[in-house]
Amino acid sequence: MIGWEAMSNYKIFLKVGEEAEPKFKQFFTAKVFAKLLHTDWKNLHTDGRNSIMEFFNYVMRKVWLHQTRIGLNLNDVAGQGHLWESDLENHVLELIPTLPQLDELEKSFYSFYVCTAVRKFFFFVDPIRRGKIKNQGILACSFLDDLLELRDEKLSKESQETNWFSAPSALRVYGQYLNLDKDHSKEAPSHYGTATMTNIFLDHVFQEYLTYDGKMNEIFDMIKPKDPLKISLQNLINNNQRDTLTTILIYLNDFWT
Helix, strand or coil: CECCECEEEHHHHHHHHHHCCHHHHHHCCHHHHHHHCCCCCCCCCCCCEEEHHHHHHHHHHHHHHHHHHHHHHHHCCCCCCEEEHHHHHHHHHHHHHHCHHHCCCCHHHHHHHHHHHHHHHHHHHCCCCCCEEEHHHHHHCCCHHHHHHCCCCCCCHHHHHHCCCCHHHHHHHHHHHHHHCCCCCCCHHHHCCCCCCCHHHHHHHHCCCCEECCEECHHHHHHCCCCCCCCCHHHHHHCCCHHHHHHHHHCHHHHHC
């Protein structure tokens, strides 16, 4: 013991590995032990020992990532190693019942929660707005750990407040959205915070989704054809958004999303 923390040396670590079931033996290796080793070279008080709880958490995170990889692959309908927004929405929706910290979330709020969580991934993992992100990119992103935290039934209130995926955070964002978007107009965000956002900035924000007579004309804006009235095959071949357009035309669910 070091304080309140139980430790294990390499000899005991190997002994436990020998007695463990076959499916656990992959974790009882010299590489894993060395990865978790935190020897204090000044005081040598750990004497080459590892924290048992830290090892346990390491194994749990590996299992979580393995489960997440399986879940992502199951929602990768096309089997191409990436997820469209609707695919990731399905994955997050399936995760909600497995996260104890979201147990008190009303089912009527699920759709907004899923939207909030998915947009976090796409904002950071899809910076060039392709409309899809690689499964590996999701697994590698740093804030995937925040989702893992929601499995902890004893997660502190402070941690919940700073966790983007927690129920309090999602409810706070929802409340801000309702207070901000009162009349669905471009002028509404101008009152946000200290009301210092300029009209030029708001114009640029709304240029993300151009409207024509109140309707979206997103496909032409996305492909940007030379002739504003038609899209040629060559326009499509030359544009990096061709996969998105093809999917919109083929799959009803993606078009509706």
